[in-house]
Every structure is written in structure tokens, then in C-alpha cells.
Amino acid sequence: xxxxxxxxxxxxxxxxxxxxxxxxxxxxxxxxxxxxxxxxxxxxxxxxxxxxxxxxxxxxxxxxxxxxxxxxxxxxxxxxxxxxxxxx
Amino acid sequence: xxxxxxxxxxxxxxxxxxxxxxxxxxxxxxxxxxxxxxxxxxxxxxxxxxxxxxxxxxxxxxxxxxxxxxxxxxxxxxxxxxxxxxxxxxxxxxxxxxxxxxxxxxxxxxxxxxxxxxxxxxxxxxxxxxxxxxxxxxxxxxxxxxxxxxxxxxxxxxxxxxxxxxxxxxxxxxxx
Numbered sequence: 001x002x003x004x005x006x007x008x009x010x011x012x013x014x015x016x017x018x019x020x021x022x023x024x025x026x027x028x029x030x031x032x033x034x035x036x037x038x039x040x041x042x043x044x045x046x047x048x049x050x051x052x053x054x055x056x057x058x059x060x061x062x063x064x065x066x067x068x069x070x071x072x073x074x075x076x077x078x079x080x081x082x083x084x085x086x087x088x
Numbered sequence: 089x090x091x092x093x094x095x096x097x098x099x100x101x102x103x104x105x106x107x108x109x110x111x112x113x114x115x116x117x118x119x120x121x122x123x124x125x126x127x128x129x130x131x132x133x134x135x136x137x138x139x140x141x142x143x144x145x146x147x148x149x150x151x152x153x154x155x156x157x158x159x160x161x162x163x164x165x166x167x168x169x170x171x172x173x174x175x176x177x178x179x180x181x182x183x184x185x186x187x188x189x190x191x192x193x194x195x196x197x198x199x200x201x202x203x204x205x206x207x208x209x210x211x212x213x214x215x216x217x218x219x220x221x222x223x224x225x226x227x228x229x230x231x232x233x234x235x236x237x238x239x240x241x242x243x244x245x246x247x248x249x250x251x252x253x254x255x256x257x258x259x260x261x262x263x264x
Contacts (some may be wrong), residue, residue, distance in 0.1 A: 014101075014152075018159040022166060022192040032155055036148060066193060067186045077254060 006032055008041060008049050014084040016061055016077035023064035023074040024064060026050075053081065060084050096141035100149040103137060108153060110136070115150055126150075162195035 009034045016024055034040035041049075053060040060081030066072035077085075103111070114124045114132070124132070126146050134140050143151070170188040173179055179187075 011214055015155070015159075018156045019192070020159070021165040022163060024159075025193055025196055028196045035151060035155075064189070067190045072193065 004037070005045075005049065008037060009047070009053060010088040012035060012049065012053060012059060012075060013081050013088070016081065017085060019076070020077070023066075023076040024051065025066075026073040026075060029075065079088060096145045097148060099137075099139055100141060100145065101152060107137060108156075112150075112153055112157070145256060159196075162192050165195050166192035 012029055015029055015032050030041065030046060040051070054062065059078055060078040061075045063078050064074050064076050066074055100111075111129065113121065114129055115126075117123055126143050130141065130143055130146055133146075166188040169191040170184055173184045173187050
């Protein structure tokens with residue numbers, strides 16, 4: 001279970017790292033993670049990992065407002081996120 | 089065994105871009121090329137990169153590489169849009185950044201082409217400019233109304249407006 005949680009967090013961060021500084025829509029992030037994880041992430045699992053990675057005081061990823069769609073949630077990696085990814 | 093797989097997975101992902109391209113072309117060749125199976129790539133891997141990887145690691149690696157390439161293509165499209173928008177002297181860098189991000193997002197959501205996004209971004213920015221202009225006009229109208237009221241008040245008052253009253257009026261105008 002710990003290994004799966006760690007793997008999900010790693011995949012989220014490595015996806016954000018690939019985005020070359022752009023923010024990634026959350027639905028894209030989840031679809032990428034679910035492409036690898038069997039079984040796919042549950043809503044609770046996903047919410048817990050997003051919370052862990054975005055919680056202050058040193059969030060590993062931060063929300064970026066979407067210019068054309070207020071309801072769209074998108075994320076970008078922080079320095080703390082890069083550091084965590086390197087350690088996973 | 090699991091640790092060994094994690095290590096080969098990390099090694100594969102950290103290969104130089106040229107080697108990533110070579111491996112991609114082995115698996116997904118251009119038009120007439122021969123597509124190699126994962127098994128064949130696993131056999132060829134030690135000679136190509138100096139280490140081996142399991143079939144499951146290779147399968148994960150190609151999934152990751154497909155996604156990474158899609159991200160890179162989206163980022164390239166966003167960069168193209170940024171260049172296009174930078175030609176417009178009316179747009180400031182923050183607007184251009186926002187538009188480039190919008191293009192990247194739309195690309196990731198598989199929604200369409202760059203020209204449409206640039207047009208949409210410009211339209212949105214133009215819309216914002218119209219809002220600003222409208223607010224500016226409202227403000228000017230309010231100022232004009234206030235000035236009229238002051239003028240009428242001064243005309244109705246014997247002896248005109250005092251220096252204190254004038255200072256108060258100017259203060260209120262500045263606050264508008």
C-alpha cells in the first residue's frame with residue numbers, strides 16, 4: 001500500500017516535470033497515472049495524494065488558474081516537488 | 089527484483105534525448121521501418137545502452153515516453169503560439185504567458201489547433217480591453233456628473249466655493 005501511494009505520487013510529479021514549466025490539467029494527470037496503476041486510483045486515493053503533494057508549508061505542486069475555464073484545475077511542480085521526485 | 093526494476097526504469101527515463109528518440113523509432117518506426125517487439129528491444133537494449141530491463145519495465149517506459157512526447161509536442165505548440173502573439177505590440181508579457189498556457193492546456197486536453205487558440209486568446213484579451221475601456225468611460229462619466237453637481241452648487245451659493253470646499257472637492261475627485 002505504501003509502495004502504491006509512493007508510486008502514484010512519483011507518477012504525478014514526473015508528469016508535471018515533463019510539462020516543461022506549463023501547468024497540467026488534473027484530468028490529464030489522473031488519466032496518465034491510471035494508465036499505469038492497476039487497479040486505477042480511487043477518488044479517495046487520488047484526493048489524499050493531491051492533498052499530500054499540495055499541502056503547505058512546502059507544497060510539491062501548486063494550482064494554476066486556467067485563463068479560459070474557471071472550473072478547470074491544473075497543477076505545476078515546485079522546487080520542493082522536484083526534490084521529492086529525485087528522492088523517490 | 090523490484091528494486092532492480094525500479095533502477096532500470098529510472099535509468100531508461102534518464103537516457104539522453106537522442107537515445108530516447110532511437111528507442112522510440114525502434115518501437116514506432118517511420119513509414120517503412122520495421123517495428124520491433126518489446127522482446128526484441130529487450131534483447132538489443134544492453135548493446136544500445138549498457139544495461140538490461142524487464143519486459144514490464146520496457147512496457148512502462150514506452151508508455152511514459154509516449155506521454156512525454158505528447159507533452160513536448162504540446163509545449164512546442166504553446167511556444168509557437170507565444171511567438172505568434174509576441175508580434176502583437178498591444179499584448180503584454182503576462183497576457184502572452186497566459187495565452188501560451190491556455191494553448192498548452194487545450195493541447196493536453198486534445199481540443200484543436202494552434203490558430204484557433206491564438207484567435208481565441210486574442211479575442212479574450214480584446215474582450216478584456218473592451219471591459220477596461222467601458223470602466224474607464226463609466227468613471228469619466230461619473231467625474232463629469234460630479235463636476236456638474238459642484239458647479240451647480242457653487243452657482244446657487246452666494247459668494248462661490250471656499251478654499252476648503254474646493255480642496256474637499258478635489259480630494260473626492262482624486263478618489264474616483
